[in-house]
Amino acid sequence: MIKLALYILIGAFSSITLGAPIKSVIGSIDKVQMMGKNYAAYNTSGDAIAFIHMSVLPIACGNANSFRRVAITSSHPAFEIVISTALAAKVSGKDIELHYLEECTLWNNNAWDFAIITAK
Numbered sequence: 001m002i003k004l005a006l007y008i009l010i011g012a013f014s015s016i017t018l019g020a021p022i023k024s025v026i027g028s029i030d031k032v033q034m035m036g037k038n039y040a041a042y043n044t045s046g047d048a049i050a051f052i053h054m055s056v057l058p059i060a061c062g063n064a065n066s067f068r069r070v071a072i073t074s075s076h077p078a079f080e081i082v083i084s085t086a087l088a089a090k091v092s093g094k095d096i097e098l099h100y101l102e103e104c105t106l107w108n109n110n111a112w113d114f115a116i117i118t119a120k
Contacts, residue, residue, distance in 0.1 A: 020103040022115050027056035029090040034083070037073070037107075048074040051111055052086050054098060061103070063110035070100045071111035085117050095120045 031053040038046050050072050057068040072082055089096045099116035106113055 020101040020113070022099055023102055023112075024097055024099040024116075025054060025056040026095055026097045026120070027054050028093060028095055029053065029086055030055055032083070032086050032090055033069075048079075049107060050074075050079070050083055050086075051107075052098065052114075052117075057098070057100075057112065060112045061109050063104075065110060067110045069111045070098060070114050071104075071106040072114035073106055076114065082114065082117050085119055089119055 029052055031051075033051040033053065035049060036043060036046060037049050051067075051069040052072075053067075053069045055068060057070065059066050059068055060070075072079060076082070085096070088094075097116075097118040097120060099118075100112035101115050103113055104111055
């Protein structure tokens with residue numbers, strides 16, 4: 001199972017355009033937030049989006065709300081594995097290594113784009 005997850009993450013990483021630098025942080029997860037991208041009214045269509053909040057992250061794209069988070073959408077091939085890993089790390093209090101693209105294209109320019117998560 002771990003090998004499968006690793007292969008999926010490597011495959012997902014290899015398909016990322018290398019336009020934005022990839023950065024990483026190591027630390028604990030403060031919060032995992034999940035919602036639909038169309039959250040203002042109840043709607044079951046479209047993508048879900050999840051945010052992994054970590055105080056060791058820099059403020060995402062200099063946003064005014066000082067959000068320190070990474071976003072991943074349900075259309076990402078490793079979405080379920082990433083969320084499972086993040087929730088397990090949050091519950092256990094274990095550190096993770098989180099790689100993110102230094103750009104904010106997934107949500108209102110206030111969450112880094114996800115790249116890789118590694119359970120420590």
